Amino acid sequence: MAHTHMYTVDPALPEPGGHGLRLRAWDAGSDADAELWRRGHLDPDFRRWNTPLKLWTDLAGAREALRARARDAADGRSVTFRVTDESGTTLGEIGLGEISRQLKTARVGYWVLPEARGRGVATRALLLASRWACAELGLHRLELGHAVGHDASCRVAERSGYRAEGTLREAMFEAGRHDAFRDVHLHARLATDEEPTPPGAR
Template identity: 35%
Template sequence: MPYLVPPHIPPGRLADSAQPALAVADDLLLRPWRRADAPAVVAAFADPAIQHWHLRRADTEDEARDWIKQWQDAWNSETGAHWAVVRPERAGDGREEVLGRVSLRSLVPTTGMAECSYWVLPAARGRGVAPRAVSSLARWALDEIGFERLELAHSVLNQRSCRVAAKSGFALEGTRRRSLLHADGWHDMHLHARLRGEDANG
């Protein structure tokens, strides 16, 4: 049975090339995850705040490496795209620092839709890391790849994520009632979205 409309994003648009690194600013870079990043993933999911808003945790570096492998494979299957948010090495510094994660998940290339998610390690909070990283990812996905709609959902109790969504140009569209089960029970979820061609500043 043929489709009446062609795929919004043709198959292979992502997988036919290597996952790129995306520059955010002089002090931030989005780059593909590496196996060596496993300690940073374990540290992130040991943080009570990150655990509170997520459904899983990584207790060992082996588990974290399994996650990283899944994130890497998602690019090739065009089901997800995951980046580490890092502070690049600087002259005389000699080290790169992992600050967090941003991703596109629930990718539906045929309809041009995806969902943004993110977390930031405790030491990097309060520096605008999340909104800058999410904004850069959204610009790349909408303007360069051609996604039509990106969504961002968070618990209505997570006011920090609500501010990140607003600063990243994701308009609040409504509330999905009892939409996600967390460890402490069911949460209503705010739904934000950013559309291709839409002014990120409103």
């Protein structure tokens, strides 16, 4: 594919940074990265609102999941970032999935480790990733869906300039199940929308 390089996170390129954060590639060969990723996915709050197709519970599974994300990035299907502070401490993850170069769209998802919550990490990371997606990938429309009732995620979306557009009926799995569904609030932001001021900006 002629354009796959546009979606990969090249270590030689400057990492997206700003708002006190850096967006870095996960390292599937790092036990520390795999353990942090595993811990994020086993967190009860993550599991309440997200139901992965496969839940990895051990380090080997976490490493395989990170390798799969690297392959998806190389193929231009998605990009997944490890969110860190300026010192390199991992705070969570933000990713762009279902990237369509033809339609200039993608779906955004994120999670924050329990110890990093309450500091505007998700909002700042979403602002950073959104700007990067529009500037570097040339995307026009970014969509964000969260389970109805997930008020914290709704606030992150709104603070990041993702307008509420409606409710998608039974568009995601119920917690811990693949045989039952729940409604989703759809938010979206366009490249032409004004970028909000990040929380705590001076």
